[in-house]
Amino acid sequence: MATVEIHGMQQLFSNLQQLPDGLRRKVLRRALRQGAAMVRDEARRIVRRKSGALARGITVVSSRGNGQRGTVAFKVGLRRAVFYGRFLEFGHIARGPGQRLKGGERRRAAQRQTAIAGGQFVPPYPFMRPAAATKLEAALSHVASAVRSALQQGAWR
Numbered sequence: 001m002a003t004v005e006i007h008g009m010q011q012l013f014s015n016l017q018q019l020p021d022g023l024r025r026k027v028l029r030r031a032l033r034q035g036a037a038m039v040r041d042e043a044r045r046i047v048r049r050k051s052g053a054l055a056r057g058i059t060v061v062s063s064r065g066n067g068q069r070g071t072v073a074f075k076v077g078l079r080r081a082v083f084y085g086r087f088l089e090f091g092h093i094a095r096g097p098g099q100r101l102k103g104g105e106r107r108r109a110a111q112r113q114t115a116i117a118g119g120q121f122v123p124p125y126p127f128m129r130p131a132a133a134t135k136l137e138a139a140l141s142h143v144a145s146a147v148r149s150a151l152q153q154g155a156w157r
Contacts, residue, residue: 028072029062031146035139036060036074043076043131048088057082058128076128091124 037060044055063073078085093115095101101108115121 025072027147027150029074031143031150032072032074033060034146035143036076038139038142039131039135040076042135043128046131047085047127048125054078054082054085054088057085076132078128085128087122088125089128090126092122094120094122 040058040060043058047055047058049055057079058076059079060074060076063075064071093112095115101111103111
């Protein structure tokens with residue numbers, strides 16, 4: 001997990017509180033999308049490329065955040081078409097069609113351990129987590145500077 005320390009954020013947020021809700025969301029949305037795009041670009045740079053579909057499938061999407069009204073959030077994730085990116089990120093047991101683990105919970109756990117011991121486990125190749133770890137601090141500082149400059153220049157109008 002990455003730990004980031006940014007100074008002056010309290011003053012920045014207090015200045016943001018003085019703006020009307022619509023303008024505040026507009027300024028924050030623009031800055032957060034740019035910060036998330038930095039993480040997305042890093043993940044696209046790191047990921048393995050065969051056809052390039054997985055790299056194109058890494059996107060920035062708007063999120064509901066914590067569910068509170070007026071919350072603005074963006075997340076970097078994978079499109080549904082590139083579901084196999086999760087297998088690459090976390091590792092998986094190589095199985096073919098019809099080789100599903102069958103039985104109850106204990107039997108599946110035993111089969112899983114046997115498959116891992118037998119060398120069928122494909123090790124993880126993380127690309128999203130390292131991208132977030134390396135670019136998170138830069139993205140947050142970019143968000144802070146973009147919001148600060150938008151407030152100073154009056155570009156939020």
